[in-house]
Amino acid sequence: MTVSLSDDSRPYGALRRVNAVSKVVCCGVFIVCVVSLPPSDLPKMAGLGGIIALLWLAAGLSPLLLIKRLGIALPFVLMAGLSVPFLAQRGHSIVTLPGNLVISDEGVWLFVAIMVKATLCITALTLLGVTTSSQELLSALRRLRFPALLLTVLSLTARYLLILQDEARRMMQARDARGRSQSLLRRVKTTGAMVGSLFLRSYERAERVGQAMAARGFDGTLPVINRTRFTGRDAAVTLLFVAAITTLTLWRK
Secondary structure (H helix, E strand, O other): OOOOOOOOOOOOOOHHHOOHHHHHHHHHHHHHHHHHOOOOOHHHHHHHHHHHHHHHHHOOOOHHHHHHHHHHHHHHHHHHHOOHHHHOOOOOEEEEEOOOEEEEHHHHHHHHHHHHHHHHHHHHHHHHHHOOOHHHHHHHHHHOOOOHHHHHHHHHHHHHHHHHHHHHHHHHHHHHHOOOOOOHHHHHHHHHHHHHHHHHHHHHHHHHHHHHHHHOOOOOOOOOOOOOOOOHHHHHHHHHHHHHHHHHHHOOO
16 A cells, blocks of 8 residues: 555646655755744745745645645644744833733744744645655655654554544544534534544554564565656756755845
């Protein structure tokens, strides 16, 4: 069974034809450049955002997909960053709240920078995920000397997520066949019971799968099929992209 992070039947423009190693390297360098920018350097963040937006359009992806992915991840970043405006010691005070809590302009800018950086990084990772199948991604990570243990964990996780999704779908169908309760408390109890049952079933299945793999001589390493070659075109694309974003990041007026 092969789990794909993308639908191989769609072309995804020019990005789908780029080697996965090139895409992983470019994504990693892009994230490093975004994180290394100072919080006050919003113009450069906008420039990097323009580059990733052009790549998103070149892949022929819908903006709705990006909105959905950002809607899942950004709330966690938002909750983690809400304390930043209160922790910044520099800048002028904007608002003073009870308990000697002060919001400064430096803290607000830092919070905005964190949200912008998180958006750019999530967009880059989403673009990598939807234009690269799981087998290509694992093969690229192996060629880049990614730790074998982590590769095995990622591979097993990708395969097991589909099993969990199928199990949850069957449980929801069984719940709907028995009729939905109109009471909010009853629905909360039902959902809690389903989550607990799904956890127990997942744990038991994982044990059975582990025993079956051990019986077949599993040594901790999963085979990864490498179907593509890293060509000179891929090297040129990688060098051009890395040169462009590093030049933008390091450029001084």
